[in-house]
Amino acid sequence: MIIRRPGEFVDYVCYKDGRSAVTDFPQPRFVEDSIAAVFRVLERQMDYGQVEQVKRIMNDEIAFLFY
Numbered sequence: 001m002i003i004r005r006p007g008e009f010v011d012y013v014c015y016k017d018g019r020s021a022v023t024d025f026p027q028p029r030f031v032e033d034s035i036a037a038v039f040r041v042l043e044r045q046m047d048y049g050q051v052e053q054v055k056r057i058m059n060d061e062i063a064f065l066f067y
Contacts (some may be wrong), residue, residue, distance in 0.1 A: 009035070009062050032065055039066040 003009050010031045014021040025031045043051050055063050 003062065004059065006032075006062050006065055009065060035065045036067060 001012070003012055010028070013031055013035060014025060017024055025034065039051065039055075042054075055066055058066075
């Protein structure tokens with residue numbers, strides 16, 4: 001699966017969350033907030049270069065979700 005757009009990434013996160021997505025993300029913005037929160041934790045726990053490498057793999061349209 002190739003994800004090219006932010007909406008596709010959000011949909012994929014919901015898909016991976018399965019039936020819990022409705023409870024975990026009652027509003028669409030909650031998914032984006034959760035994605036950004038995960039990357040904030042990764043930035044605190046991983047070396048700066050490692051997180052930046054992950055972000056560079058994503059295109060600019062998707063990378064905005066991480067901030």
